[in-house]
Amino acid sequence: MSKFADLGLGDEVLRAVSDAGYESPTPIQEKAIPYILMNRDVLGCAQTGTGKTASFTLPLIDILAQGRARARMPRTIILEPTRELAAQVADNFDTYGKYHKLSMALLIGGVSFSEQEKKLDRGVDVLIATPGRLIDHCERGKVILKDAKIIVIDEADRMLDMGFIPDVEKILALASPMRQTVMFSATMPKEIRKLADKFLSNPKEITVDAPSSTAETVEQGIVIVDGRKKRQVLNEWLKDESIKNGLIFCNRKRDVQSLYVSLEQNGISVGALHGDMDQYKRMECLTSFKNNEIKILVCSDVAARGLDIAAVGHVFNYDVPMHAEDYVHRIGRTGRAGRDGKAYTIATKHDEKNVQAIEKLIGKKIPILKMNPKSADQVTKKAVEETPKKIDKKPARQAKAVESHTQRKPDNRKDSSKQNQTTKRPDKRYEGRNKQRGYFADEIGEVEDLNIPFGETNLVPAFLLRGTKRS
Numbered sequence: 001m002s003k004f005a006d007l008g009l010g011d012e013v014l015r016a017v018s019d020a021g022y023e024s025p026t027p028i029q030e031k032a033i034p035y036i037l038m039n040r041d042v043l044g045c046a047q048t049g050t051g052k053t054a055s056f057t058l059p060l061i062d063i064l065a066q067g068r069a070r071a072r073m074p075r076t077i078i079l080e081p082t083r084e085l086a087a088q089v090a091d092n093f094d095t096y097g098k099y100h101k102l103s104m105a106l107l108i109g110g111v112s113f114s115e116q117e118k119k120l121d122r123g124v125d126v127l128i129a130t131p132g133r134l135i136d137h138c139e140r141g142k143v144i145l146k147d148a149k150i151i152v153i154d155e156a157d158r159m160l161d162m163g164f165i166p167d168v169e170k171i172l173a174l175a176s177p178m179r180q181t182v183m184f185s186a187t188m189p190k191e192i193r194k195l196a197d198k199f200l201s202n203p204k205e206i207t208v209d210a211p212s213s214t215a216e217t218v219e220q221g222i223v224i225v226d227g228r229k230k231r232q233v234l235n236e237w238l239k240d241e242s243i244k245n246g247l248i249f250c251n252r253k254r255d256v257q258s259l260y261v262s263l264e265q266n267g268i269s270v271g272a273l274h275g276d277m278d279q280y281k282r283m284e285c286l287t288s289f290k291n292n293e294i295k296i297l298v299c300s301d302v303a304a305r306g307l308d309i310a311a312v313g314h315v316f317n318y319d320v321p322m323h324a325e326d327y328v329h330r331i332g333r334t335g336r337a338g339r340d341g342k343a344y345t346i347a348t349k350h351d352e353k354n355v356q357a358i359e360k361l362i363g364k365k366i367p368i369l370k371m372n373p374k375s376a377d378q379v380t381k382k383a384v385e386e387t388p389k390k391i392d393k394k395p396a397r398q399a400k401a402v403e404s405h406t407q408r409k410p411d412n413r414k415d416s417s418k419q420n421q422t423t424k425r426p427d428k429r430y431e432g433r434n435k436q437r438g439y440f441a442d443e444i445g446e447v448e449d450l451n452i453p454f455g456e457t458n459l460v461p462a463f464l465l466r467g468t469k470r471s
Contacts, residue, residue: 007033010062012099017058020095026051027208033059036182041203043196044184047213047332052184056152057092063150064102064125072120073147074105074127077175079134079168081158082302083108083279084286086128089154093126102126107133110279117142131159131167138174145175156185156192157325165195172199186332187325214328214362218335221369222345222355230346231262234318237344238268238296245289246314248298249330251322259318260298273299301326309333317345320354324361344369 004017004025025033028046035042036059046052060076069075080086090106105119107129113136120127120142127134127143137143151172159165172181181200185192196203214220225233234248250256253274260272271285271294289297290309297303301321312334321327327345334341345366347355359365 002030004058008037009033009058010065012065013058013062013096016096016098019098026055028052028206029055029058031206031208032056032182035204035206036060036180037062039063039180041180041200042182042206043200043203044182044206044208045186045188046184046206046208047186047215047328050208052154053089053092054096056154056182056184057089057096060126060150060152061093061097061100061102065100067125069103069123069125070147071123072142073144074120074124075148076126076150076152077134077145077148077171078126078128078152078154079131079159079171080128081130081155081162081164083110083130084282084302085155086130087283089128093128104128107137108279109133110282113137113140131164131171134171135167138171145171148175148179150180150182151175153181153183156183156195157187157189158329160189160191161323161325165191168195169199186329214331215335215341217338218331218341218343220331220343220345220366222347222366223369224347224349227348227350230318230348231259233346234259234316235266237316238263243295244313245292245295245311246297246316247303247312247330247333248296248316248318249303249321250298250300251319253300255319256298256300263296263298269293269295271297273297273303275300275302301330303333311339312336313341315341315343317343320345320347320351320358322354324354324357327358328362 002025003023004014007025007030009017028044028050032042032044032055036056044052044055056078064075067075078086078089080089086106086108090104093102093104102125103119103123104126105116105124105128107116107127109130109132116133116137120137127148129137134143138145153159153168156168159168181203183192183196183200183203223233237243238246248259250259253276256272256274260270263270271288273282273285277285285294285297286303288294298318315331315334317327317330321330331341331343334343345355355366
């Protein structure tokens with residue numbers, strides 16, 4: 001096994017790495033660091049949680065040890081898709097660059113322009129920014145990119161998902177063509193490949209593990225329930241005393257807030273994190289979670305990428321993600337650095353297509369939870385027992401309405417009800433309409449009660465609901 005000392009890093013960087021408690025590099029660090037030190041363009045693809053951040057911060061600190069920044073002309077630019085990721089990279093520079101006198105500025109939203117401009121006026125060696133805020137400063141004339149010798153594009157696929165690629169292209173166009181460009185991505189869709197072909201010069205491609213694979217240290221599971229039982233399942237899971245901390249992911253921001261309020265009312269130590277919160281509250285909540293001041297963090301996908309939170313034991317997908325790649329990033333928050341983790345997903349029968357897309361992406365089936373956890377099986381069984389009863393209520397009400405109507409409104413004419421009875425006409429098109437694919441129908445067990453042949457229905461014709469006398 002190689003050591004950091006074998007990668008060509010300087011003594012001060014190695015000393016800082018040792019102080020942080022690391023001895024051996026991860027595969028992506030071992031492969032990427034030597035090429036970045038050689039000033040080669042790099043295109044790296046590795047799953048989340050493999051140490052991508054240190055793979056570019058360590059060599060950049062070594063490279064920047066020589067030279068001096070000029071006002072408004074940063075020497076290195078690092079682009080991040082979210083404020084949290086940008087702040088995390090800044091923490092890495094503080095940790096690994098403590099024996100160097102490098103200046104740094106963090107350009108993110110939610111912070112006043114004036115404070116950021118003061119740092120830029122003094123000159124910075126490292127500029128860490130989200131694309132939108134950096135362009136704002138460029139348009140104000142506060143940043144000149146022509147002197148930037150190295151540009152790092154981190155989480156490129158997330159940039160694509162968030163619609164930042166046009167901003168990234170604009171930034172790269174403003175920078176010097178004689179630069180070194182490093183791009184990292186957890187997945188490699190064709191749009192990212194096109195971006196790399198356009199802006200990277202003969203890059204060294206580095207791939208660690210299969211793109212979009214999940215860590216073997218993460219135990220995965222899924223439970224399929226009626227949509228109204230999702231919160232009950234989650235509450236049962238959170239009663240497990242072995243859960244030290246965990247992240248709960250929701251698809252929508254309003255669901256994050258709603259679930260946060262509900263869990264807080266149940267006496268659970270919980271916080272919330274989503275994109276509509278101001279930067280101060282987001283960082284405060286994240287810091288509280290890192291310091292174990294709160295046990296559970298309910299969040300949107302703003303927390304799914306790159307957040308390095310040590311020893312997250314559990315990840316709960318309260319909603320099945322709409323994009324399969326987001327599943328990989330969500331569960332990548334646990335099982336990091338070789339630790340064990342658990343990732344459980346709550347799904348309904350309507351999520352079948354999304355679950356199939358996830359299983360196709362990761363190349364394996366997600367095990368269906370039966371007795372593990374036990375509470376999930378109990379809630380699922382209860383949902384199976386109750387669901388058919390609820391489905392039968394509507395036809396029963398309709399039949400009762402027909403009976404009461406005929407008693408109230410006798411008709412002396414010929415029995416028209418027989419004439420107007422719908423003829424049973426089985427249609428082959430509808431024979432398999434209730435046979436759901438996969439395991440969803442088998443688990444919920446509620447589709448049998450919907451097997452009504454075409455034309456055979458208890459619906460009341462509209463004319464029977466009107467009076468029989470003509471005015």
